[in-house]
Amino acid sequence: MIDDLYQETILDHSKRPRNHHTLAGANRKAEGYNPLCGDKLKLYLKMEGDIVSDAAFEGSGCAISTASASLMTESLKGKTREEAMKLVDKFHDLLTTDTPASRDLGKLVVFCGVRDYPARVKCATLAWHTLKSALHGSEETVTTE
Amino acid sequence: MNTLDRAVIAAGFDVERVRADFPVLNQTIHGKPLVYLDNAATAQKPRAVIDAIVKFYEVDCANIHRGVHELSQRSTAAYEETRAKVRRFLNARHKQEIIFVRGTTEGINLVTQTWGRTHLKQGDEIIIAGLEHHSNIVPWQFVCEETGARLRVIPIDERGELILEEYEKLLGPHTRMVAIGHVSNALGTINPVARIIRMAHAAGALTLVDGAQAVPHMPVDLQALDADFYAFSGHKLYGPTGIGVLYGKTELLDAMPPYQGGGDMIRTVTFEKTTYNDLPYKFEAGTPDIAGGIGLGAAVDYVTRLGIDKIGAYEHELLLYATEALEQIPGLRIIGTAREKAAVLSFVMEGIHPHDIGTVLDHQGIAVRTGHHCAQPVMDRYHIPATTRASLAFYNTAAEIDALVAGLYKVKEVFGDD
Numbered sequence: 235m236i237d238d239l240y241q242e243t244i245l246d247h248s249k250r251p252r253n254h255h256t257l258a259g260a261n262r263k264a265e266g267y268n269p270l271c272g273d274k275l276k277l278y279l280k281m282e283g284d285i286v287s288d289a290a291f292e293g294s295g296c297a298i299s300t301a302s303a304s305l306m307t308e309s310l311k312g313k314t315r316e317e318a319m320k321l322v323d324k325f326h327d328l329l330t331t332d333t334p335a336s337r338d339l340g341k342l343v344v345f346c347g348v349r350d351y352p353a354r355v356k357c358a359t360l361a362w363h364t365l366k367s368a369l370h371g372s373e374e375t376v377t378t379e
Numbered sequence: 380m381n382t383l384d385r386a387v388i389a390a391g392f393d394v395e396r397v398r399a400d401f402p403v404l405n406q407t408i409h410g411k412p413l414v415y416l417d418n419a420a421t422a423q424k425p426r427a428v429i430d431a432i433v434k435f436y437e438v439d440c441a442n443i444h445r446g447v448h449e450l451s452q453r454s455t456a457a458y459e460e461t462r463a464k465v466r467r468f469l470n471a472r473h474k475q476e477i478i479f480v481r482g483t484t485e486g487i488n489l490v491t492q493t494w495g496r497t498h499l500k501q502g503d504e505i506i507i508a509g510l511e512h513h514s515n516i517v518p519w520q521f522v523c524e525e526t527g528a529r530l531r532v533i534p535i536d537e538r539g540e541l542i543l544e545e546y547e548k549l550l551g552p553h554t555r556m557v558a559i560g561h562v563s564n565a566l567g568t569i570n571p572v573a574r575i576i577r578m579a580h581a582a583g584a585l586t587l588v589d590g591a592q593a594v595p596h597m598p599v600d601l602q603a604l605d606a607d608f609y610a611f612s613g614h615k616l617y618g619p620t621g622i623g624v625l626y627g628k629t630e631l632l633d634a635m636p637p638y639q640g641g642g643d644m645i646r647t648v649t650f651e652k653t654t655y656n657d658l659p660y661k662f663e664a665g666t667p668d669i670a671g672g673i674g675l676g677a678a679v680d681y682v683t684r685l686g687i688d689k690i691g692a693y694e695h696e697l698l699l700y701a702t703e704a705l706e707q708i709p710g711l712r713i714i715g716t717a718r719e720k721a722a723v724l725s726f727v728m729e730g731i732h733p734h735d736i737g738t739v740l741d742h743q744g745i746a747v748r749t750g751h752h753c754a755q756p757v758m759d760r761y762h763i764p765a766t767t768r769a770s771l772a773f774y775n776t777a778a779e780i781d782a783l784v785a786g787l788y789k790v791k792e793v794f795g796d797d
């Protein structure tokens with residue numbers, strides 16, 4: 235069913251994305267690009283020591299990629315760098331493997347339906363690829379390819 | 380009876396009978412009848428093409444041009460017969476001007492790598508159009524980089540038509556080649572290639588036409604067009620993947636160096652010197668896609684039997700019907716409104732990304748393409764990242780257009796403001 239992919243929370247976050255703006259005082263920035271659909275995304279992080287104290291993004295894409303960026307920025311706040319990196323892996327596992335979803339994912343489990351749409355996995359992971367490069371401190375554009 | 384049905388009957392085109400020739404159409408996707416509207420990417424294959432391929436493997440399989448044995452003679456005859464069929468279908472002057480390649484992409488690369496590398500130099504100019512598929516952009520960029528030649532681009536207007544006054548200004552003493560798409564895969568624009576070619580020749584330039592989207596949908600007469608090179612893909616002409624054609628004028632092909640080295644393209648080989656085979660074999664090194672070539676012959680026969688004029692007329696009626704139907708949908712905007720258009724409908728919907736449209740339509744059994752359609756400069760021209768594209772073929776029906784419209788209302792239901 236199409237509703238398994240486009241769950242209520244995803245539709246909500248795609249229509250009303252949270253943290254969808256530039257971020258004053260951001261000290262990490264990265265850009266992501268999905269050449270398949272032309273979607274571009276800018277991610278801003280504010281790190282206080284080892285903690286992500288704030289996160290925001292700009293750019294527009296499909297419902298899946300926008301909701302993913304929106305929910306990701308929400309769930310990052312207050313996490314340590316290492317926790318954030320672990321979350322990237324867990325999110326990736328959620329989309330690409332059959333293993334039961336990690337409880338650390340919280341709301342992000344709404345993306346479990348993407349697993350059945352291999353052509354859409356890259357939409358969901360664009361923000362997360364970009365997060366990885368922001369956390370690594372590299373500023374070049376990452377692509378999903 | 381709606382106007383379309385009337386027009387169809389007038390054209391003597393029995394679409395239901397034609398559909399029965401395409402086994403793939405007879406299936407359901409997610410529980411709904413398949414509505415295949417991605418014909419510009421690849422077209423479906425009629426039973427006759429599938430049967431020809433099966434027959435080759437079951438009955439006639441052998442390498443070509445090599446054996447004296449019966450099977451080799453049969454396969455050689457069938458493969459070469461396709462060359463003759465393509466020559467007739469496109470009205471080329473000579474059979475030897477039909478060179479088998481993998482598809483349009485390889486055909487264009489063949490020209491850039493042989494003619495381009497030996498004829499271009501610093502200061503020379505190549506003209507292409509703002510509508511080109513990447514396969515008629517990137518190979519030219521390669522050869523420009525290598526030779527110092529320069530790429531110039533004819534801009535398009537808001538409808539998606541080439542601005543011919545700008546083309547005229549670009550033409551000059553440095554123009555060596557005008558390489559132009561016949562029909563745009565992204566927008567459907569039919570370019571006035573005969574005129575473009577005449578203008579190029581008057582300026583002393585050669586011409587290459589990317590006919591990938593033209594050959595399946597409209598009559599093409601190579602001698603009347605007077606194109607110097609013309610490329611198309613078998614798989615968009617209801618034939619198999621892996622086979623296509625590059626046409627070139629004999630005197631140009633003769634003067635060009637070979638493309639790849641290997642078997643079949645030589646006359647004599649010693650370790651000191653190799654002499655090359657005659658046309659077209661000089662450009663056909665190695666064992667080709669024999670089954671593909673034979674399948675392409677069956678596809679040309681099939682299309683000829685239906686009549687390419689009738690196919691074009693029917694598809695045009697369908698385009699008018701679909702255009703009118705899509706225009707009724709609030710928030711939908713058709714991208715590409717050229718006056719001369721093939722049956723391609725590229726569109727965007729306010730606030731809804733093409734990927735999401737594509738996924739929801741797929742759930743209704745409707746196959747469309749979403750993305751930049753290998754034509755990123757076209758998307759940039761309209762300041763959009765992507766479109767949704769429905770591209771039609773003669774086996775599509777008015778009822779399928781109605782299904783598309785219903786599917787798009789479903790899309791609005793899922794993503795609309797609430």
Ligand SMILES: Cc1ncc(COP(=O)(O)O)c(C=O)c1O
Binds near residue numbers: 419481484562563591
């Ligand atoms: C206008 C145009 N040119 C070239 C190509 C490339 O054809 P192929 O991939 O068969 O080589 C296509 C196919 O997508 C096309 O639509």
